[in-house]
Amino acid sequence: MARIVVITSGKGGVGKTTTAASLAAGLAKAGHRTAVIDFDVGLRNLDLVMGCERRVVFDFVNVINGDARLHQALIKDKRLENLAILPASQTRDKEALTPEGVERVLEELRQDFDYVICDSPAGIERGAHLASYHADDAVVVTNPEVSSVRDSDRVLGLLASRTRRAEEGMDPVREHLLLTRYDPQRVKKGDMLSVDDVQEILAINLLGVIPESKDVLNASNAGIPVVLEEDADAGQAYEDAIARYLGEERPHRFLEVERRGLFGRMFGG
Amino acid sequence: MGIADYFRERRSRRNSASVAKERLQIIVSHERAERGGPDYLPMLRQELLEVVRRYVTVDPDAVRVEVERDGPHEVLELNITLPEQSGSEVSTQHGG
Ligand SMILES: Nc1ncnc2c1ncn2[C@@H]1O[C@H](COP(=O)(O)OP(=O)(O)O)[C@@H](O)[C@H]1O
Numbered sequence: 001m002a003r004i005v006v007i008t009s010g011k012g013g014v015g016k017t018t019t020a021a022s023l024a025a026g027l028a029k030a031g032h033r034t035a036v037i038d039f040d041v042g043l044r045n046l047d048l049v050m051g052c053e054r055r056v057v058f059d060f061v062n063v064i065n066g067d068a069r070l071h072q073a074l075i076k077d078k079r080l081e082n083l084a085i086l087p088a089s090q091t092r093d094k095e096a097l098t099p100e101g102v103e104r105v106l107e108e109l110r111q112d113f114d115y116v117i118c119d120s121p122a123g124i125e126r127g128a129h130l131a132s133y134h135a136d137d138a139v140v141v142t143n144p145e146v147s148s149v150r151d152s153d154r155v156l157g158l159l160a161s162r163t164r165r166a167e168e169g170m171d172p173v174r175e176h177l178l179l180t181r182y183d184p185q186r187v188k189k190g191d192m193l194s195v196d197d198v199q200e201i202l203a204i205n206l207l208g209v210i211p212e213s214k215d216v217l218n219a220s221n222a223g224i225p226v227v228l229e230e231d232a233d234a235g236q237a238y239e240d241a242i243a244r245y246l247g248e249e250r251p252h253r254f255l256e257v258e259r260r261g262l263f264g265r266m267f268g269g
Numbered sequence: 270m271g272i273a274d275y276f277r278e279r280r281s282r283r284n285s286a287s288v289a290k291e292r293l294q295i296i297v298s299h300e301r302a303e304r305g306g307p308d309y310l311p312m313l314r315q316e317l318l319e320v321v322r323r324y325v326t327v328d329p330d331a332v333r334v335e336v337e338r339d340g341p342h343e344v345l346e347l348n349i350t351l352p353e354q355s356g357s358e359v360s361t362q363h364g365g
């Protein structure tokens with residue numbers, strides 16, 4: 001039986017899709033059969049970040065409507081044999097995902113995979129609710145910035161009340177904080193909330209801290225999940241976070257400013 | 270910018286991250302208090318605020334409304350913080 005993991009945040013543009021791509025690729029690389037679903041109806045993006053956009057034939061809504069079978073719509077990753085992607089539909093109809101359809105697809109994926117990663121759309125409305133409803137685990141992607149932290153807290157409220165686990169009185173969804181786009185330099189200067197500040201406010205388990213990094217853009221330009229870029233600091237941070245998710249203990253890296261000369265320290269940005 | 274200016278600016282600038290943290294702690298605790306309570310809480314809070322404001326000038330966040338469980342009872346707890354000079358806090362509780 002697979003575990004279902006939702007990547008969520010409330011606020012848009014914080015790094016959910018980047019995280020979904022890397023978490024899925026990292027789990028597959030570690031040997032787990034992994035499927036990743038793009039729930040962002042109308043704003044399909046995960047396929048681009050994963051580099052399989054030209055192989056999309058059918059999508060999530062086609063499967064729900066019975067226009068295609070699940071195995072026809074799943075795209076097998078070319079790099080990792082354990083990894084499959086279910087792309088979002090480009091339809092403008094936000095009602096295209098139905099609760100029953102989503103449940104049916106997730107149940108089918110549960111049979112064949114170890115992990116099913118759900119890349120949630122932004123917001124706390126219908127799409128986000130459908131993406132998180134069946135979750136066993138949640139990765140709450142947060143930027144060190146007021147509106148993102150506040151939205152994350154709202155999302156935590158929904159995870160505790162409006163998921164299947166909450167409604168059926170099962171063990172609660174396991175919540176993990178992933179702090180992304182972290183800039184130690186700005187934290188040191190007092191311009192940015194620190195990881196301790198954010199953790200104190202949200203009070204959930206810290207899965208990892210992903211630094212602000214140009215490697216993320218380079219990787220998405222190339223259609224490669226950044227976790228597969230071994231030299232990238234953000235890639236290494238994702239790899240650590242995935243190892244922690246799988247139960248390993250790893251120290252947090254990339255929290256401190258890299259050592260620079262005196263000149264750099266006094267006048268650096 | 271000269272060295273002296275650089276240090277002067279550093280000293281005078283208020284640390285924006287600590288401002289952010291303080292604001293977040295307040296708003297998040299308000300929103301958590303309203304969460305899980307009955308749907309009418311935000312409206313009730315708003316209307317109470319309007320009534321209080323007919324008599325006293327208070328901040329928008331001066332009225333807090335929370336529902337707490339106390340054994341078999343639900344307790345509606347109202348907290349209204351008056352401005353500094355009147356120097357007191359009115360607090361009433363109503364079991365229901
Ligand atoms: N750690 C990071 N460093 C730099 N840029 C990032 C980082 N994480 C995400 N981004 C960029 O932020 C933008 C939004 O990311 P995305 O994953 O699409 O967010 P979401 O899915 O939450 O809307 C993208 O341009 C992405 O390249």
Ligand SMILES: [Mg+2]
Pocket residue numbers: 016017018040045120121
């Ligand atoms: Mg996205």
